[in-house]
Amino acid sequence: MLFKRSPSWAIPESAVTPESVYLNRRKFMAGTLASAAALALPGVLKAEGANIPGETLPFTAMPEFSTNEDKAPYEAVTSYNNFYEFGTGKGDPARYADAMSVDPWSIAVEGECAKTGTYALEDLLSPGDYQERIYRLRCVEAWSMVIPWVGVPLADVLKRLEPTSKAKYVYFETLHDPDQMRGQRSMFSVIDWPYREGLRMDEAMNELSFLAVGLYGKTLPNQNGAPARLVIPWKYGFKSIKSIVRIRFMEGRPKTSWEMIAPEEYGFYANVNPEVDHPRWSQKRERRLPSGLLSPNWIETEKFNGYGEQVAGLYKGMDLSRYY
Numbered sequence: 592m593l594f595k596r597s598p599s600w601a602i603p604e605s606a607v608t609p610e611s612v613y614l615n616r617r618k619f620m621a622g623t624l625a626s627a628a629a630l631a632l633p634g635v636l637k638a639e640g641a642n643i644p645g646e647t648l649p650f651t652a653m654p655e656f657s658t659n660e661d662k663a664p665y666e667a668v669t670s671y672n673n674f675y676e677f678g679t680g681k682g683d684p685a686r687y688a689d690a691m692s693v694d695p696w697s698i699a700v701e702g703e704c705a706k707t708g709t710y711a712l713e714d715l716l717s718p719g720d721y722q723e724r725i726y727r728l729r730c731v732e733a734w735s736m737v738i739p740w741v742g743v744p745l746a747d748v749l750k751r752l753e754p755t756s757k758a759k760y761v762y763f764e765t766l767h768d769p770d771q772m773r774g775q776r777s778m779f780s781v782i783d784w785p786y787r788e789g790l791r792m793d794e795a796m797n798e799l800s801f802l803a804v805g806l807y808g809k810t811l812p813n814q815n816g817a818p819a820r821l822v823i824p825w826k827y828g829f830k831s832i833k834s835i836v837r838i839r840f841m842e843g844r845p846k847t848s849w850e851m852i853a854p855e856e857y858g859f860y861a862n863v864n865p866e867v868d869h870p871r872w873s874q875k876r877e878r879r880l881p882s883g884l885l886s887p888n889w890i891e892t893e894k895f896n897g898y899g900e901q902v903a904g905l906y907k908g909m910d911l912s913r914y915y
């Protein structure tokens with residue numbers, strides 16, 4: 592299978608240290624500059640958010656959906672990405688995703704629901720309801736970051752589309768536009784475009800499932816999946832599909848991109864689980880970014896990425912080593 596050649600995000604973390612060294616240096620520099628500036632000018636830290644590009648979004652902080660763990664700096668969240676539509680290197684999305692135009696943006700709604708049709712993104716969202724949730728994002732490659740997202744509960748959007756009783760799954764697709772997405776023009780791509788993901792309906796309706804439109808209080812940068820992407824914090828990052836243009840309610844389980852590429856390595860469920868290793872590497876630990884050669888920052892991976900209280904019930908009686 593083509594995929595046996597391994598895409599770059601499927602390599603062991605030891606192979607991506609140059610980026611982590613880079614990130615660490617950036618963090619160090621940012622920290623030094625910030626503390627120097629703070630010493631010189633006491634008000635400066637308040638202005639930090641103002642230096643983050645993007646439109647400021649109104650939101651309500653949600654302490655019950657947050658964590659006190661150190662957040663990854665904005666620089667790290669927006670420069671170390673997986674978004675194969677723009678290339679397989681971690682820096683490619685930040686370098687090339689500006690070629691994607693995200694305004695206007697529409698989403699096609701299809702399948703088992705009363706409100707099928709094509710919607711302007713803003714008609715699916717109500718900015719007055721935006722929340723901030725600070726979630727851990729755990730990539731299947733064994734790195735993780737803590738990211739402050741802004742968005743709406745996915746359930747709120749899906750409920751308004753009135754799924755029928757036949758809707759057992761919900762499927763999502765990313766934009767397919769090779770003119771704007773250079774990775775889709777590549778002859779070496781392992782993905783059969785568009786990028787596809789899906790959830791069981793009860794997973795999609797879980798209170799943790801989130802449709803993000805921003806991070807760090809501002810609209811999403813393109814490399815993070817502008818203008819709207821999923822954030823499913825108890826699953827490996829590849830389930831958190833970016834730049835969504837299609838939502839389809841389905842009776843049967845949809846085919847999803849990584850499962851299509853290598854079903855023995857990437858399952859439909861993809862719940863974070865230290866007890867079930869990837870066939871080619873361990874999932875027991877993860878590198879919390881930013882990190883570096885001298886401070887690799889390995890931590891223990893928690894089952895369901897630490898969100899078991901909210902989601903373990905979804906999988907009662909299921910053999911998670913079989914349904915990985």
Ligand code: MTE
Pocket residue numbers: 600668671672673674675676728729730731765786814815816827828829830831832833834
């Ligand atoms: N969505 C699309 N359309 N294309 C992708 O390549 N990569 C996934 C996920 N969503 C991906 C995607 C993977 S592997 C991860 S870890 C997360 O996006 C990374 O999100 P981030 O770059 O915002 O941290």
